[in-house]
Amino acid sequence: MILPVIMAGGSGSRLWPLSRQLFPKQFLPLVGESTMLQDTCDRLAGLDHQAPLLICGEDHRFTVAEQLRLGGYSHGGIVLEPAGRNTAPAVALAAMQACDQDCDPLLLVLAADHVISDVAAFQAAVATAASFAEQGKLVTFGIVPTWPETGYGYIRRAANGELQAEGGEAYAVEQFVEKPDVDTAQDYIHSGDFYWNSGMFLFKASRYLDELKVHRPDVFAACEQAMCNATIDSDFIRPDKESFLACPDDSVDYAVMEPLCDAEGSREVVVVPIDCGWSDVGSWSALWELSDKDESGNSLKGDVLAYDSRNCFVQSDGKLIATVGLDNVVIVESDDAIMVAAKDRVQDVKKIVAALKASNRPEASVHRKVYRPWGFYDSIDKGERFQVKRINVNPGAQLSLQMHHHRAEHWIVVSGTARVTCGDKVFLVTENQSTYIPLGEKHRLENPGSIPLEIIEAQSGSYLGEDDIVRFEDSYDR
Numbered sequence: 001m002i003l004p005v006i007m008a009g010g011s012g013s014r015l016w017p018l019s020r021q022l023f024p025k026q027f028l029p030l031v032g033e034s035t036m037l038q039d040t041c042d043r044l045a046g047l048d049h050q051a052p053l054l055i056c057g058e059d060h061r062f063t064v065a066e067q068l069r070l071g072g073y074s075h076g077g078i079v080l081e082p083a084g085r086n087t088a089p090a091v092a093l094a095a096m097q098a099c100d101q102d103c104d105p106l107l108l109v110l111a112a113d114h115v116i117s118d119v120a121a122f123q124a125a126v127a128t129a130a131s132f133a134e135q136g137k138l139v140t141f142g143i144v145p146t147w148p149e150t151g152y153g154y155i156r157r158a159a160n161g162e163l164q165a166e167g168g169e170a171y172a173v174e175q176f177v178e179k180p181d182v183d184t185a186q187d188y189i190h191s192g193d194f195y196w197n198s199g200m201f202l203f204k205a206s207r208y209l210d211e212l213k214v215h216r217p218d219v220f221a222a223c224e225q226a227m228c229n230a231t232i233d234s235d236f237i238r239p240d241k242e243s244f245l246a247c248p249d250d251s252v253d254y255a256v257m258e259p260l261c262d263a264e265g266s267r268e269v270v271v272v273p274i275d276c277g278w279s280d281v282g283s284w285s286a287l288w289e290l291s292d293k294d295e296s297g298n299s300l301k302g303d304v305l306a307y308d309s310r311n312c313f314v315q316s317d318g319k320l321i322a323t324v325g326l327d328n329v330v331i332v333e334s335d336d337a338i339m340v341a342a343k344d345r346v347q348d349v350k351k352i353v354a355a356l357k358a359s360n361r362p363e364a365s366v367h368r369k370v371y372r373p374w375g376f377y378d379s380i381d382k383g384e385r386f387q388v389k390r391i392n393v394n395p396g397a398q399l400s401l402q403m404h405h406h407r408a409e410h411w412i413v414v415s416g417t418a419r420v421t422c423g424d425k426v427f428l429v430t431e432n433q434s435t436y437i438p439l440g441e442k443h444r445l446e447n448p449g450s451i452p453l454e455i456i457e458a459q460s461g462s463y464l465g466e467d468d469i470v471r472f473e474d475s476y477d478r
Helices: 036-042 058-071 087-100 119-133 182-191 205-215 217-228 241-245 252-262 284-290 343-358
Strands: 002-007 053-057 078-081 106-111 138-143 154-162 171-177 194-204 231-233 236-238 269-274 299-301 304-307 313-316 321-324 329-333 338-342 369-372 375-382 386-393 401-403 407-415 418-422 425-429 434-437 443-446 453-461 470-473
Touching: 002 036, 002 087, 036 058, 053 058, 053 087, 058 078, 058 369, 078 087, 087 106, 087 205, 087 217, 087 252, 106 119, 106 205, 119 138, 119 194, 119 269, 138 154, 138 205, 138 252, 171 252, 182 194, 194 205, 194 252, 194 269, 205 217, 205 252, 217 241, 252 269, 284 313, 284 329, 284 343, 299 304, 304 313, 313 321, 321 329, 329 343, 338 343, 375 453, 386 443, 407 418, 418 434, 425 434
Parallel strands: 002 053, 002 106, 053 078, 078 236, 138 269, 299 313, 304 321, 313 329
Antiparallel strands: 106 194, 138 194, 154 171, 154 194, 171 269, 231 236, 329 338, 369 375, 375 386, 386 453, 401 443, 401 470, 407 434, 407 453, 418 425, 418 443
16 A cells, blocks of 8 residues: 655745745645645546645645645545654655554655646656555656756666556656756756656655665664654654764665665665656746746736836836837746846845845745634734734634733734633623733633634734744644
């Protein structure tokens, strides 16, 4: 049986300003109506598989859980990495969790932020790969290259390395190679022996752990200790933080695949070529390639008016964007930022994010609209001693019982019904009614109804930061 392991970590900094550290690209509907995470779950339909295991960081746990809930997807748990340590430790945690359930499934390792347009081709490749994984091979999926891309690593198949496979091609792997320059990439394409490295894998959980223990015993030991001391909190599996922080940073390729390829005569690593309309959507230019375009080659999303403009990607999140005489330009407007770049320079967007982080600007990590396990809030306006938010609370959800040292709050109910705790009083506030929360008073906001609760919150005080929250009770263990 196949156990999909969906890696939902990462920051997606090259797709700023839509992708942010606390709400990266895998949680966005960049291609179609569903988010990239939901699309990844959708393409599992039709495979004989167990409920997938998700891997993400602590900051993304509620976003992952909510997107799975909204899509109606069952899952086998959400493993929370205490810190980012690359793919080798992440997959080790998943493999150990799977083996702890007294089974040894085939792990289908997938990234949550990839696009695959031909799902049938993807599933056919998985079926081919499964026949080798059942034999104990470690299988990777190589994307048939369509241009000399310098932003991907490559997989080189072995000379005379074709293997017998039912329903598709498969080859022994000779080596994994780094991102090439343009001339080298051209040579790779012409040779026909190279594939883009997709970062997708299929192998038995025990087989991966056995090889990891041999080639990277330090990674294995740290992950084993972290899982031995793991705790379970509802759907969340929490490896021990102190143990995991001792784990080195390494990828599956470096930790396991390459050492096996280096072994003389080894045919333990297999590549299954796949031509499925794959993209890792690593930049705005990649998204332009995937998007529908008008007769001038423009991809226009939202409220956009383009005049005498060609080959542009323009996306508005709300404001009207008008362009005149542009060529090969990317313009992206979000709720709190506008990014304009030459299309051939979009890889440098990550430098903007680095500059924002260096300046401690919130635009690097959060949007104006921030999602929480109970709903979301949108910071509408802000001044030196005031802030106005629109707060939306899901039916049946509640915020923590809390207090603030530096601010008071006024709540106005726009729609729905609020149950308010203020000090020792608990009361209902309905549409067009309001209430006041004094500075230093314990309080809680709940939605007891069956429709979303929407309120306007006006804060006033000497300090309005999100860290001025003292929690006394919290349903989400924050």
